Amino acid sequence: MRGTVYRVGAGPGDPDLLTLRAAKLLRQADIVFHDALVHEETLALATRARIVAVGKRCGRLSTAQRFINKQLVEAARHHAVVVRLKGGDPMLFGRAQEEIAALHQAGVTIEIVPGISAALSASADIGQSLTQRGLSRSVLFVTPRFGTGENRHEWARPASTADTVALYMASRQAAEISDGLIAAGVAPSRPAVFVENASLASRRMIATRVGDLAEAARQLGGGPALLLVGDVYQEVVAAAEIPTRDQSIQITA
Amino acid sequence: MRGTVYRVGAGPGDPDLLTLRAAKLLRQADIVFHDALVHEETLALATRARIVAVGKRCGRLSTAQRFINKQLVEAARHHAVVVRLKGGDPMLFGRAQEEIAALHQAGVTIEIVPGISAALSASADIGQSLTQRGLSRSVLFVTPRFGTGENRHEWARPASTADTVALYMASRQAAEISDGLIAAGVAPSRPAVFVENASLASRRMIATRVGDLAEAARQLGGGPALLLVGDVYQEVVAAAEIPTRDQSIQITA
Numbered sequence: 241m242r243g244t245v246y247r248v249g250a251g252p253g254d255p256d257l258l259t260l261r262a263a264k265l266l267r268q269a270d271i272v273f274h275d276a277l278v279h280e281e282t283l284a285l286a287t288r289a290r291i292v293a294v295g296k297r298c299g300r301l302s303t304a305q306r307f308i309n310k311q312l313v314e315a316a317r318h319h320a321v322v323v324r325l326k327g328g329d330p331m332l333f334g335r336a337q338e339e340i341a342a343l344h345q346a347g348v349t350i351e352i353v354p355g356i357s358a359a360l361s362a363s364a365d366i367g368q369s370l371t372q373r374g375l376s377r378s379v380l381f382v383t384p385r386f387g388t389g390e391n392r393h394e395w396a397r398p399a400s401t402a403d404t405v406a407l408y409m410a411s412r413q414a415a416e417i418s419d420g421l422i423a424a425g426v427a428p429s430r431p432a433v434f435v436e437n438a439s440l441a442s443r444r445m446i447a448t449r450v451g452d453l454a455e456a457a458r459q460l461g462g463g464p465a466l467l468l469v470g471d472v473y474q475e476v477v478a479a480a481e482i483p484t485r486d487q488s489i490q491i492t493a
Numbered sequence: 494m495r496g497t498v499y500r501v502g503a504g505p506g507d508p509d510l511l512t513l514r515a516a517k518l519l520r521q522a523d524i525v526f527h528d529a530l531v532h533e534e535t536l537a538l539a540t541r542a543r544i545v546a547v548g549k550r551c552g553r554l555s556t557a558q559r560f561i562n563k564q565l566v567e568a569a570r571h572h573a574v575v576v577r578l579k580g581g582d583p584m585l586f587g588r589a590q591e592e593i594a595a596l597h598q599a600g601v602t603i604e605i606v607p608g609i610s611a612a613l614s615a616s617a618d619i620g621q622s623l624t625q626r627g628l629s630r631s632v633l634f635v636t637p638r639f640g641t642g643e644n645r646h647e648w649a650r651p652a653s654t655a656d657t658v659a660l661y662m663a664s665r666q667a668a669e670i671s672d673g674l675i676a677a678g679v680a681p682s683r684p685a686v687f688v689e690n691a692s693l694a695s696r697r698m699i700a701t702r703v704g705d706l707a708e709a710a711r712q713l714g715g716g717p718a719l720l721l722v723g724d725v726y727q728e729v730v731a732a733a734e735i736p737t738r739d740q741s742i743q744i745t746a
Contacts, residue, residue, distance in 0.1 A: 249613075256514035257607065259504070263513060329613045332632065336622035337725075352617035354510065354609045354692075360502075360582045364605035369589035371636075378635040378651050379585065381623075385630060398631050401651035439607075472590075 241348050243270070243316040247336065249329045249355015250274070254439035255281035257356045262325075265353065270319035273311065277327040277464060286323070305335060309342035316348040327464075329357040333383055333408050357381075358466045359406035362435035365443055372472045376403035383408045384417050393420035400425035404470035411436065411465035414457030421450050421469065431473035432456075437463040447473070447480035494601050496523070496569040500589065502582045502608015503527070507692035508534035510609050515578075518606065523572035526565065530580040530717060539576070558588060562595035569601040580717075582610040586636055586661050610634075611719045612659035615688035618696055625725045629656035636661045637670050646673035653678035657723035664689065664718035667710030674703050674722065684726035685709075690716040700726070700733035 246265050251257035266272065266285040274283060276295025283291055294308050315322045326334045330352055343350050359381060363370050370379045380402035384395050399405045399421055410417055411434070422428055428451025437443045442463065448456035450469060457465075499518050504510035519525065519538040527536060529548025536544055547561050568575045579587045583605055596603050612634060616623050623632045633655035637648050652658045652674055663670055664687065675681055681704025690696045695716065701709035703722060710718075 251512070252607075254514070256517070257512050259510050259512055259609065260516060261507070261509035264509070329609075331613060331616035331622040331624075333624050334622070335626060337625045340620060340622075350620065352620060354505075354613040354617045356512065356582075356607045356609060357613065360584060360607040360610065363584035364607045367593060367603065367605060369584040369587070369593075370634075371584075371586050372590045373588060377638060377648060378633055380631055380633050380651065380655055382631040383624075395630060398633065398651060398654035398656075401654055402633055403651075 241316050241346075243319045243322050244349040244351060245312050245316050245322045245324055245343055246351050246353060247324045247326065247330045247339065248353040250278045250282055250325050250327055251356040252328060252358045252361035252439040253277065253279055253437060254361075255279045257361065257439055258282055259353065259355065261353050262355065265321065265323055266325075268321045269323040270321050271315050272323045272325055273308065273315070274325040275327045278325055282325070289323070305338055309339055312339065312343060313346040313348055316343070326355070329355045332357050332381065358408065358438050358464070359468070362438040362466050362468060365435060365438055366433060366445060366468070366476060368472055368476055370404050370406070370472070376470055376472050378402045379404045379406060381406050381408065384410065384413065384420060386413070386416055386420075393423045396420035396424035396426075399469070404468070404472055407467040407469070409464070410434070410467035411457055411460050415454035417467065418450060418453040426450050426469070430469060431471065431477035432467060432469045433473050433476055434460060434465050434467050436460050436465040438466060447477040449477065494569050494599075496572045496575050497602045497604055498565050498569055498575045498577055498596055499604050499606060500577045500579065500583045500592065501606040503531045503535055503578050503580055504609040505581060505611045505614035505692040506530065506532055506690060507614075508532045510614065510692055511535055512606065512608065514606050515608065518574065518576055521574045522576040523574050524568050525576045525578055526561065526568070527578040528580045531578055535578070542576070558591055562592055565592065565596060566599040566601055569596070569599075579608070582608045585610050585634065611661065611691050611717070612721070615659075615691040615719050615721060618688060618691055619686060619698060619721070619729060621725055621729055623657050623659070623725070629723055629725050631655045632657045632659065634659050634661065637663065637666070637673060639666070639669055639673075646676045649673035649677035649679075652722070657721070657725055660720040660722070662717070663687070663720035664710055664713050668707035670720065671703060671706040679703050679722070683722055684724065684730035685720060685722045686726050686729055687713060687718050687720050689713050689718040691719060700730040702730065
């Protein structure tokens with residue numbers, strides 16, 4: 241094997257939230273395989289590289305994971321610097337282990353470069369810390385996945401005991417998420433905030449409550465959305481609820 | 494008020510894991526207030542700035558939060574670009590809300606710039622994703638804090654239902670942490686990995702199990718340490734347990 245595969249986090253969207261290390265690797269890259277949500281300014285840093293889109297987005301055409309693995313191994317045979325660019329952080333909700341295992345098995349050297357995950361960026365956008373003295377000392381990062389029958393809301397179980405919850409890929413099936421959280425013991429009145437397009441100029445925040453997620457989600461566009469839930473959002477939600485208590489109101493950055 | 498206070502994440506330690514945005518702000522900064530664990534190469538980017546250390550570390554001298562707030566407000570009165578540089582991410586375990594509230598109250602404009610949190614960096618170091626298909630779809634970030642009597646292990650409650658747990662500030666009181674996790678229902682045999690000095694050349698990883706944390710922690714130096722717990726570390730721990738099953742063995746990066 242000639243090359244190294246760098247599995248690099250591209251961060252939440254804003255090209256300025258890339259790490260220095262990631263920027264250096266992109267400048268050196270011979271070939272870059274990137275996700276659907278990576279900013280074009282970020283890709284533009286890879287001036288020497290061939291750029292290959294392999295992104296997945298719910299419900300759209302995507303490249304099968306096995307084919308991506310094969311392409312990465314093949315690229316490492318011919319190139320010194322192969323960059324696999326993932327939205328957010330590459331070790332959180334990114335099917336990292338499947339790619340890493342395939343590369344290890346083929347004898348390819350891997351280096352992983354962390355990235356800013358959407359929940360951190362969304363917290364900066366809102367100006368509300370995920371943790372807060374006296375209110376929250378634990379944060380759960382979770383993706384909902386709906387099983388069947390009794391196990392339908394298995395994913396929501398840890399969400400009832402964590403102080404703050406960040407739900408990734410949460411804009412679809414908001415009614416199901418609401419049901420799941422309530423079934424797990426979360427109060428319908430618990431404050432919640434959707435953050436769409438975190439870190440970008442197009443970002444949008446919808447302050448709501450756990451019982452009203454379906455209604456709130458209807459105000460979102462088609463961008464990637466994160467849902468934050470917890471008592472730390474009490475003030476954010478209260479500020480958005482003037483004048484009517486039961487209406488989800490959009491707040492600006 | 495003349496200036497803006499930028500509350501900026503410095504990342505886990507490696508100066509290359511700073512964001513482009515943070516590097517730009519440091520270059521423009523008139524004054525920088527920084528935590529104890531920020532790398533000197535990172536501070537060196539602030540060529541125009543006065544550098545003020547206000548860091549806290551367990552058991553050492555530190556600047557009281559109220560005095561830091563006062564200094565930040567005062568700095569915003571006299572300078573255009575005031576950078577408050579925090580280790581890791583500024584909105585996770587960093588007492589952000591107290592500073593933000595004090596600045597808001599004084600009429601100071603704030604901007605928050607996210608940073609790479611230690612758990613993301615430690616995962617890159619280990620080469621093990623926090624989430625994994627079929628094994629883990631939820632990750633809890635928590636700091637232990639020991640109450641008294643029945644509530645002694647209140648902090649550990651959400652740790653029993655999350656698939657993967659990242660415990661920050663976990664190198665001290667490892668025996669207490671072990672007791673707390675087990676009392677909350679976590680199996681003593683559950684795989685665990687201490688990562689000290691994540692992202693730095695001096696980083697160290699100790700693979701162990703929840704029942705053996707106290708023993709494993711004795712092998713750590715004095716650097717900041719994170720504890721990762723979950724079935725996703727099964728292979729990491731198994732690899733370190735050759736030849737004796739019950740001994741915590743240090744593994745190299």
